[in-house]
Amino acid sequence: MTEGPSYDVAVIGAGVVGAAIARELSGYDLRVALLDARDDVGEGTSKANTAILHTGFDASPGTLESRLVRRGYALLSAYAETTGIPVERTGALLVAWTEEELEALPGLREKAVRNGYSHCALVSAAEVYEQVPALAAGALGGLTVPDESIICSWTTTLAYATEALSRGTVLLLGHRVSSVEPGPCTTTLHTDRGPVVARWVVNAAGLGADLVDRLFGFDRFTVTPRRGELLVYDKFARPLAPRIVLPVPSSRGKGVLISPTVYGNVMLGPTAEDLSDRTDTSTSAAGLEFLLAKGAALMPRLLEEDVTASYAGLRAAIDRSDYLISADGSRRYLLAGGIRSTGLSASMAIASYVCEQLMVAGLALVPRSDLPSPPRMPQIGEAFVRPYQSDELIASDPAYGRVVCFCEKVTEGEIRDALASPVPPAGVDGLRRRTRAMNGRCQGFYCGAKVQGMLL
Amino acid sequence: MAGGVPRHCHHPGFGVRDLRRFLSGPAYARALAARAVAAGAEIRTEATVTGWEGDTSLTATTPQGLLRVTARAVLLATGARERPRPARLIPGDRPRGVYTTGHLQNLVHLEGGSPGRRAVIVGADPVSWSAALTLRSAGCRPVLLTTEHAKPSYAPLSLPLRVPVARNTRITRINGHDRVTSVDLTDLTTGTPRTIPCDTVILTADWTPDNELARTASLPLAPGSRSPQTDPALRTPRRGVFAAGNVLHPAATASVAAQDGTHAATQLMRWLTNDTKWPTPSLQLLPDPPIHWAFPTLIHPTTTPPPGNHLLLWPTTPIRHLTLRQDNHTLTEHTLRRPAVPGGVLRVPWRLLTGLNPEGGPVRVGSGSTG
Numbered sequence: 001m002t003e004g005p006s007y008d009v010a011v012i013g014a015g016v017v018g019a020a021i022a023r024e025l026s027g028y029d030l031r032v033a034l035l036d037a038r039d040d041v042g043e044g045t046s047k048a049n050t051a052i053l054h055t056g057f058d059a060s061p062g063t064l065e066s067r068l069v070r071r072g073y074a075l076l077s078a079y080a081e082t083t084g085i086p087v088e089r090t091g092a093l094l095v096a097w098t099e100e101e102l103e104a105l106p107g108l109r110e111k112a113v114r115n116g117y118s119h120c121a122l123v124s125a126a127e128v129y130e131q132v133p134a135l136a137a138g139a140l141g142g143l144t145v146p147d148e149s150i151i152c153s154w155t156t157t158l159a160y161a162t163e164a165l166s167r168g169t170v171l172l173l174g175h176r177v178s179s180v181e182p183g184p185c186t187t188t189l190h191t192d193r194g195p196v197v198a199r200w201v202v203n204a205a206g207l208g209a210d211l212v213d214r215l216f217g218f219d220r221f222t223v224t225p226r227r228g229e230l231l232v233y234d235k236f237a238r239p240l241a242p243r244i245v246l247p248v249p250s251s252r253g254k255g256v257l258i259s260p261t262v263y264g265n266v267m268l269g270p271t272a273e274d275l276s277d278r279t280d281t282s283t284s285a286a287g288l289e290f291l292l293a294k295g296a297a298l299m300p301r302l303l304e305e306d307v308t309a310s311y312a313g314l315r316a317a318i319d320r321s322d323y324l325i326s327a328d329g330s331r332r333y334l335l336a337g338g339i340r341s342t343g344l345s346a347s348m349a350i351a352s353y354v355c356e357q358l359m360v361a362g363l364a365l366v367p368r369s370d371l372p373s374p375p376r377m378p379q380i381g382e383a384f385v386r387p388y389q390s391d392e393l394i395a396s397d398p399a400y401g402r403v404v405c406f407c408e409k410v411t412e413g414e415i416r417d418a419l420a421s422p423v424p425p426a427g428v429d430g431l432r433r434r435t436r437a438m439n440g441r442c443q444g445f446y447c448g449a450k451v452q453g454m455l456l
Numbered sequence: 457m458a459g460g461v462p463r464h465c466h467h468p469g470f471g472v473r474d475l476r477r478f479l480s481g482p483a484y485a486r487a488l489a490a491r492a493v494a495a496g497a498e499i500r501t502e503a504t505v506t507g508w509e510g511d512t513s514l515t516a517t518t519p520q521g522l523l524r525v526t527a528r529a530v531l532l533a534t535g536a537r538e539r540p541r542p543a544r545l546i547p548g549d550r551p552r553g554v555y556t557t558g559h560l561q562n563l564v565h566l567e568g569g570s571p572g573r574r575a576v577i578v579g580a581d582p583v584s585w586s587a588a589l590t591l592r593s594a595g596c597r598p599v600l601l602t603t604e605h606a607k608p609s610y611a612p613l614s615l616p617l618r619v620p621v622a623r624n625t626r627i628t629r630i631n632g633h634d635r636v637t638s639v640d641l642t643d644l645t646t647g648t649p650r651t652i653p654c655d656t657v658i659l660t661a662d663w664t665p666d667n668e669l670a671r672t673a674s675l676p677l678a679p680g681s682r683s684p685q686t687d688p689a690l691r692t693p694r695r696g697v698f699a700a701g702n703v704l705h706p707a708a709t710a711s712v713a714a715q716d717g718t719h720a721a722t723q724l725m726r727w728l729t730n731d732t733k734w735p736t737p738s739l740q741l742l743p744d745p746p747i748h749w750a751f752p753t754l755i756h757p758t759t760t761p762p763p764g765n766h767l768l769l770w771p772t773t774p775i776r777h778l779t780l781r782q783d784n785h786t787l788t789e790h791t792l793r794r795p796a797v798p799g800g801v802l803r804v805p806w807r808l809l810t811g812l813n814p815e816g817g818p819v820r821v822g823s824g825s826t827g
Contacts, residue, residue: 232542236671279633281549281550282547282548282549282550282629283547283548283550284547285547285628285629287547288545288547292545306539306542306543306664307542307543307545308542308543309542310542310545310547311550388504388506388517389506389517389522391521391522394517394518394519394520394521394522395521398519398520399519401502401517401518401519401520401521401522402502402519403502403504403506403517406504409504409506409517411517428552441540441543442537442540442556442558442666443540443541443542443556443559444540444555444556444559445537445538445540445556445558445559445562446537446558446562448555448559448562448563449559449562449563449566449567449569450562450566450567452563452567452569453567453569
């Protein structure tokens, strides 16, 4: 068997966390490989989350998660500005519907302070309705979180991967790691596309992190896929949800949230259901019924609009309440496991923490002085100027004036660019995540055939 | 390319009523577009109207740049489409191979693509049979049509195609990780589930108007259809803004839509040449179940009749009788010559609307209980 090139670090898992780690590592004088079992980046948990950039106000104080979410919020906010990842600082509002929930609000504000976030404010029921007039009657009060933001999780993962590539990371898609062969100085990862040899291995395999961890001889945690179903409502619903409406944790169980999206829609969800199948991202009749009932109770007018998309994501829940990031110098191995839905917000801080841990464990990190500038990502956020709106861009290239997807106003130029990008889509779904084409209310009635044709 | 939905409807039968010819959809679309050009209209294709600049001015994106069009009148003729899977709330996996009829026709007739080998068609309306024909032509076998109705409304159409129809049946799940492998169906009377293997699912009918421009203009919407409200002269409440075609009545046949177009042209000419008044909406025509929507919504007792002198109604169950009421007073009771079936537009004479009280409340159209 021919041995492939040898890397200094192989990162397993090209989700938002793995891509962030590869990007950070390739900022040092290291040869980095980023592996994923799927044929695109961000194909697992990262593509189907609630896409909220959290301040970390409600984390468990003192945990690694609390620290990394807070730091990650600042890092990703700045990075988003540099690279053009759509972010909107809409703010969030926790709404209390029962006396119990109302009484919990001051405690949540104190908890936020202990998490290093001091901008929460208690508001009256009247202010709740001033902020979100479409809420159902019966709100008793609320707590504001002015800095909670919405973000494009797809562009975030892509930006990390794109920059990692420009810094020299080798992206190995379709490389599912099936076994691990330790050696004296290197580890060989056997994949269905041949072996990958690296001195160090970082496990950021998300839903499969416990399985990969066992390949390294550990038995310390189990990932339980937790399915979260979400409904995305038509853009006509967007004025109903000017900010994120969060439930107050209480004895009634975890409620659902209503959030605007950076694409101009409104999201309702998620459900939370523990599964055993790590691939089951189907939606269920029961989940749908649950969400519709919750939506009707929270914001009846939302249900007057059509659902534009329904999907389910699997969160990598583990049997402990904090991130599990642990380096082992003797095995030249680091685990980044148990990264829950906050992983998107924390991703950049996780990446820099991972690098610190690797250094402590013995990996030499020599910063590079020749780094290329960060990429400028295609702008797919609704709050920013899109190509179809730009006379200047259309004048420079008429393809930006040729709208292919009418519902989302995606132009031929954008689709062409995505197909020619450094991390091109593997299929229609990847193209949708890069451009929004076919993601609108008609779901391809008009443009589906044309978009598919452009992929060939 | 101008011509709307007929551009990708390759079956014949277009143009019989208005052009006195028997044409395919694309030929019909070409014929109407050619007439418009011959009459002096400038057709700008690849121009996507994205919003309003003023009461009767619009912004469009074109390859030549942004276009700002200010006119004395604007006609919304944005048509209708079928609701896709998410809006129908069908649970399950999200594999490739699920199409609306429009998507399928675009794929097969405009892009020369191929859908799959074995298809289940959801719906048994005329458009569902049209989907079956398109599938056949593309080498994909339609194995079953499903309808939630007790009686398939358009059974005669099935004869040349010989595709079975499952009645009282709802699609309850789509299965398949990458590509569709099967659908789960549930019998609505017995609750019995069954699984049908297939690699393609066609979601037909369940029409909705493309009302984005109407909504961004804050035009009032008709109950049921969510179409912009118009009067018989196809005027919306906004001065200078008209609407025509299936954006108003989703979805009638192409000839009914084209008839709106002719009617709208006459009304537009009247408005542009001499009419300076724009009516204030007065009476409304509202649907009562099992009528899902009624067109036109705004009725002024003294104005022109609507296109073709017809009221258009969309029944959701077979009906035999119609009742028109105003303020608990029955205006008309009407027995249809043939029962009207769901899945198509019911056209009834405009003259049934008699004896209106112009100062009264809304007129309600329902199906009388008599008979």
